[in-house]
Amino acid sequence: MTEPERAEQVxxxxxxxxxxxxxxxxxxRQRARFIGDLRGRINAxxxxxxxxxxxxxxxxxxxxGDPEDVVLRACRQGPGMAxxxxxxxxxxxxxxxxxxEGEGESEGRGWAGSERPMPAHxxxxxxPPWRGGPDRSWLRGASGARGDADAGSSRATGPGPIDVAxxxxxxxxTIGIYLISGIIGGIVFLWLLGAVLAVLSRVWSRxxxxxxxxxxxxxxxxxxxxxxxxxxxxxxxIMASLLDTGVIxxxxxxxxxxxxxxxxxxxxxxxxxxxxxxxARSE
Numbered sequence: 533m534t535e536p537e538r539a540e541q542v543x544x545x546x547x548x549x550x551x552x553x554x555x556x557x558x559x560x561r562q563r564a565r566f567i568g569d570l571r572g573r574i575n576a577x578x579x580x581x582x583x584x585x586x587x588x589x590x591x592x593x594x595x596x597g598d599p600e601d602v603v604l605r606a607c608r609q610g611p612g613m614a615x616x617x618x619x620x621x622x623x624x625x626x627x628x629x630x631x632x633e634g635e636g637e638s639e640g641r642g643w644a645g646s647e648r649p650m651p652a653h654x655x656x657x658x659x660p661p662w663r664g665g666p667d668r669s670w671l672r673g674a675s676g677a678r679g680d681a682d683a684g685s686s687r688a689t690g691p692g693p694i695d696v697a698x699x700x701x702x703x704x705x706t707i708g709i710y711l712i713s714g715i716i717g718g719i720v721f722l723w724l725l726g727a728v729l730a731v732l733s734r735v736w737s738r739x740x741x742x743x744x745x746x747x748x749x750x751x752x753x754x755x756x757x758x759x760x761x762x763x764x765x766x767x768x769x770i771m772a773s774l775l776d777t778g779v780i781x782x783x784x785x786x787x788x789x790x791x792x793x794x795x796x797x798x799x800x801x802x803x804x805x806x807x808x809x810x811x812a813r814s815e
Contacts, residue, residue: 553603554567557603577596706744709729714783714785714790720786744793747789752778752785754781755773
């Protein structure tokens, strides 16, 4: 990615933060026009300063101020924020179009230039997931919820499967291999690949590694022992019993191992999150 492209990413990230701060304070139309006007001002400032690198763009954005302050300043100067009006120069406090007069009037006029008083606080509404808000679906768990950084958050219900898979891709692949090989009988012996991954992993404990190898083998042998058929030779007996009842025991064991490792991995992630929250509180 080139420097101008990275600089553009910095501007887009800043505008996204402004949009999140404006959510719930401004109507959809106001917010769109406000952000469009703000982007035009930022582009003009960058062009005037010949800012093409991310560092210089960040310096210019610092002059515009914190996104929350930019929105609050625009809301206080309500006359320029009417529902059908484009945000004027006074919204950003640059003194254009009688900014001083608007500043004085806005203190008494209230929200968006109306006569009703400005609310002391706004009702908090999280932005939608596609705008950086929390994703409370069961696949995402609590990691997408706002306020997870606070150790005492009442919404923290643990990580979701997607979060766990992103943190531990090899271990998630191991779980998938065990479950798929157990569900689809034609590829049941694929569990050997899962066992190799489990043994090589540094996440699983020694007991977990033993479970990954011993449980499928023991279940297979147990299934073969239950075979009621007959065969004239030992090798034929082993093969027939393996393909008949041994495979059934192996499939059951593979599914059981997959579920066992899934629970173990979720527990490990929760334990790591609790430990990290404890360290954050102590600091």
